[in-house]
Structure formats: C-alpha cells, structure tokens
Amino acid sequence: AQSVTQLDSQVPVFEEAPVELRCNYSSSVSVYLFWYVQYPNQGLQLLLKYLSGSTLVKGINGFEAEFNKSQTSFHLRKPSVHISDTAEYFCAVSANFGNEKLTFGTGTRLTIIP
Amino acid sequence: DAGVIQSPRHEVTEMGQEVTLRCKPISGHNSLFWYRQTMMRGLELLIYFNNNVPIDDSGMPEDRFSAKMPNASFSTLKIQPSEPRDSAVYFCASSLGQTQYFGPGTRLLVL
Numbered sequence: 001a002q003s004v005t006q007l008d009s010q011v012p013v014f015e016e017a018p019v020e021l022r023c024n025y026s027s028s029v030s031v032y033l034f035w036y037v038q039y040p041n042q043g044l045q046l047l048l049k050y051l052s053g054s055t056l057v058k059g060i061n062g063f064e065a066e067f068n069k070s071q072t073s074f075h076l077r078k079p080s081v082h083i084s085d086t087a088e089y090f091c092a093v094s095a096n097f098g099n100e101k102l103t104f105g106t107g108t109r110l111t112i113i114p
Numbered sequence: 115d116a117g118v119i120q121s122p123r124h125e126v127t128e129m130g131q132e133v134t135l136r137c138k139p140i141s142g143h144n145s146l147f148w149y150r151q152t153m154m155r156g157l158e159l160l161i162y163f164n165n166n167v168p169i170d171d172s173g174m175p176e177d178r179f180s181a182k183m184p185n186a187s188f189s190t191l192k193i194q195p196s197e198p199r200d201s202a203v204y205f206c207a208s209s210l211g212q213t214q215y216f217g218p219g220t221r222l223l224v225l
Binding site for chain 2: 032034036042043044045046049051090094096100101102104106107
C-alpha cells in the first residue's frame with residue numbers, strides 16, 4: 001500500500017513570490033506521482049505527473065515538481081505566484097503496476113496575498 | 115471532449131430518502147472511480163471499476179451505498195437511505211492508463 005503526507009495544510013504567499021508545496025510518499029514498490037489542483041467549488045484538475053524518465057516534471061500554469069527517490073519526495077514549485085493560483089493542491093501516488101488506484105494526500109491550501 | 119459529466123451538480127434531500135448520483139466517463143476510458151470529499155476526511159476513494167467490473171469497493175462506507183456500471187458510458191452511485199453524515203461532494207473520475215480525470219462533482223446535502 002502507498003501513503004502520502006502533505007505536511008503543510010495552509011501556505012500563505014505574497015504575490016510574485018516563489019512557493020514550494022511539500023509532498024512525501026511511502027511505498028514498498030515503484031510509484032507514479034501526481035499533483036492535482038482544486039479551485040473553489042470545482043473538481044480536481046491535473047497539474048503534472050511523474051511516470052518515468054526525467055525527475056524534473058513541468059506542468060501547467062508554470063508549476064514544476066521534482067521526483068526525489070532517495071528522499072521519497074515530490075515537491076511542487078512555482079517561481080512566481082499569481083492571485084489566480086489560490087486553490088487547494090493535492091499530491092497523489094499510485095503503484096506503477098496493476099490497478100490504477102490513487103492515494104491522495106490531505107491537501108495544501110495555497111493563499112496568495114496581494 | 116466534454117470531459118467527465120456528473121449529474122446532478124447539487125442535491126438537497128431529507129434524511130431517509132434515496133439519492134442517485136450519475137456519471138458519464140470520458141469516451142474510451144476503461145476505468146471509473148467514485149470519490150467522496152469532506153472537510154473532516156478529505157478525499158476518499160469509494161469504489162472503482164475497470165471495464166465495467168467493480169475492482170475495489172473497500173471504501174464504500176456501508177451497505178446503504180451501492181454503485182453500478184451497466185455499460186462503458188454510465189455509472190451510478192446510490193445511497194439508500196440517506197443520512198445527514200452523507201453530506202459531501204461526490205466526484206467521479208475516469209482514466210485510460212494512469213491519469214485520472216475528474217468531473218465537477220455533485221454537492222449533496224442531506225437534511
């Protein structure tokens with residue numbers, strides 16, 4: 001089984017400042033990793049994913065994440081945030097074989113301060 | 115592509131009533147997932163189907179909940195009888211491979 005830890009439940013950041021949202025996972029097998037974003041009153045939208053290959057993954061809206069196998073982390077970063085980035089961000093993991101069941105973290109609420 | 119379609123978007127009902135949530139996955143996707151999201155418990159996987167067959171229903175809270183997928187383009191999640199603690203946002207997602215695509219959700223309020 002897999003598990004995901006998002007240590008920061010809320011992250012306030014000033015507009016145009018950089019941000020890092022932390023995600024750590026636990027798994028006894030190789031994994032796929034995902035970041036989803038949920039804007040208020042909407043469903044989850046895929047930001048980016050790591051399946052294989054380069055450990056630095058670029059996604060939509062200027063976000064990127066780096067897979068670090070030794071630290072079992074998949075932190076999400078953006079060099080300069082905008083008001084429109086205010087949302088909840090979910091990290092998720094699945095085993096890279098067999099079923100496609102995703103395990104989600106508890107989410108990080110990103111608030112951009114003007 | 116219309117994406118995953120869910121109906122209704124909002125549902126208000128009284129305790130004891132039957133509630134049916136509907137989902138149309140993205141055409142060509144072979145897996146379908148039902149999630150529930152609450153403030154207290156976050157995002158929980160209730161059940162998922164692969165090629166219309168239920169694969170894992172270990173997240174279904176109790177016998178009051180049931181889900182069906184009669185064909186590749188339609189699924190339902192039924193709660194009978196509903197209780198106030200079932201109030202939540204219910205999401206449907208579909209996938210072909212590892213990436214799941216979510217619908218807009220159904221916001222359920224049981225009074």
